[in-house]
Amino acid sequence: MTTKEKIIDTALQLFNKQGIDPVTTRHIAKEMNISHGNLCYHYSKKEDIIGQLYHNLVAELDQEIAAIQSGVPSLEMLMQATAATFRIQYKYKFILQDMVAIMRKIEPIGQHFKVLYQQRKNQFRLIIQYLLMQGLIESEKVKGQYDNFIDQFYIIGDFWVSEAEILFDGPDEEKLAHYTQLAFSLIIPYFTPKGLEAYQYLQKAHQKD
Template sequence: MDTKTKIVQTALALFNEQGVDVITVRHIAKEMGISHGNLCYHFPNTDTIIRQLYDQLVEQLTSQIGGVITGPLSLNRLAELVGEVMQMLYDYRFLMLDFAGIMRRIPDLRDKHRALVSSRKLAFQHILTQLRALGKLREELYDGHDDDLLEQFFIVGDFWLSSATILYEGAEENKIKHYQQVFLSLIVPCLTNKGLTEWKDIDRKKTL
């Protein structure tokens, strides 16, 4: 593993443990046992590391979501995708826990995220369209309901970790499963009878 990769991995661990407002490049260098100058040769400040970590997470998410869009779709696969995405977000949890502050602190990252959300909404709209074509999702309950549903997806997806940090009282190992179920509950009222039948047949021990 090269020095740059080690810096990014060490920073991720420290950011997850203590947050971006506490950790400096000097903390990261000390944790790695390298000089401050050596670290700054690769990353002059923590904002550049945060950008790198954000891009890594986006790349992983894009790969995972793209596989579902291009492959055969089922409600079971959708449930699995939600769990996989939430695990990825948990692995980069500092970004989600300090989300608003990071976006204010790094304006170009905020602009990049806005563009990402626009493209992600198109991807998720494609999933809704596929589910309708399969007869598993009802038509819009009212004009613009899909837009509102997608907005709910992103609100829960971006901020569930903040809520969990404050309100969740269950076992840590069950946290992702719990919020996976919360997320998925958004789509259940929109399912057709066919969709509901499939939903009830899902092996919840494997997907939730």
């Protein structure tokens, strides 16, 4: 691993543990036993490190989603995509926990996130349409209901890490499983009997892993 990579790695650990505010470039350098000057040679500003980490987060998400979406859309695909997304988000949890502060400090990230959000929303719309066509979820009781649903899903998807940091005591794997299930269960009340059956089947299959 190059020094540059190790800086990113160490910074991620420290940011995740303490948040961006109390972690300085000097702390990162000390943690990995290199000089402060050396660290500044690679990343002269803390913002550059955060920017790189945000870039890595997005890259990992893109890669994972692309891999999953290469298959046929299905309920299982949605579950897998959710689980994969949550796992990656948790890996970079400081970004979501300090989201507003980061967006204010580094404007381009805020802009990018906005675009990304629209893309994700459109992707989700396609999946909803698929689930409707397959008769797995009911048609809208109220106009715009599924648009609301998507917004709700993404708020929880972006901020469960913050809520978990404050409220959840327990190992990371349990935390991840709990909140993945919590978010995904948003869809349950929309299921048709057929959809519910498919969901419960997948749940059982997943528990065997």
